């Protein structure tokens with residue numbers, strides 16, 4: 485197991501938002517995290533990255549290998565974040581700086597975390613863009629985010645997340661802001677990267693259709709706890725929890 489969350493509790497403004505979350509991520513597997521709006525999916529991802537809102541009180545364990553992320557100093561956690569654990573957000577504008585070239589955004593990260601020189605970093609940046617299927621990778625390094633489509637920008641944001649060879653990738657609604665025609669391509673890309681790089685992926689989405697397309701394991705959250713977890717086919721075809729059943733019933737079409 486790559487990352488294990490156990491009994492994670494988060495209190496914010498006197499309210500317990502996460503009430504004992506248990507979740508396990510494995511290398512080479514996509515773990516889908518579903519649940520209605522406000523159930524705590526995003527907060528779970530942010531807790532792993534140590535990016536909870538100011539004033540949050542946290543307890544439980546989040547172990548990466550042998551290390552407990554919740555016991556780390558801010559400095560140690562900073563090294564893990566963007567290094568071993570990376571994140572892709574719904575809106576690529578969140579992770580891409582509009583005023584910096586793609587090349588700069590990819591290489592700054594690597595030079596800092598991986599101590600590569602300019603030439604090595606640039607070569608790796610072009611490789612990363614090829615890996616996420618950006619056409620004309622070399623030229624793309626000199627362009628700015630607005631010169632790419634939404635789907636391409638999300639691919640670039642994924643490349644930035646992969647820059648320092650993470651073990652864990654947290655993707656929070658990575659296709660929600662995109663046109664339906666490009667969503668499937670991004671999901672296929674994430675699936676392929678998970679397989680090729682042996683990544684442990686947490687795919688946060690309210691969309692069970694997205695889940696059924698790529699996830700190996702599925703967990704369903706409600707009101708700050710995971711109510712059901714298991715292999716995708718089992719959870720989506722034969723849910724054990726009434727809440728999962730209700731979520732599936734509320735879908736317009738076929739889900740698995």
Ligand SMILES: Nc1ncnc2c1ncn2[C@@H]1O[C@H](COP(=O)(O)OP(=O)(O)OP(=O)(O)O)[C@@H](O)[C@H]1O
Pocket residue numbers: 496497501519520521522523524525526527528537690
């Ligand atoms: N900055 C904040 N301060 C206080 N409460 C917050 C804050 N951000 C989120 N919350 C609360 O935390 C709970 C969990 O939110 P979270 O964003 O994790 O849910 P979610 O399942 O990801 O929902 P969505 O699908 O809408 O993103 C919600 O009740 C929300 O109102």
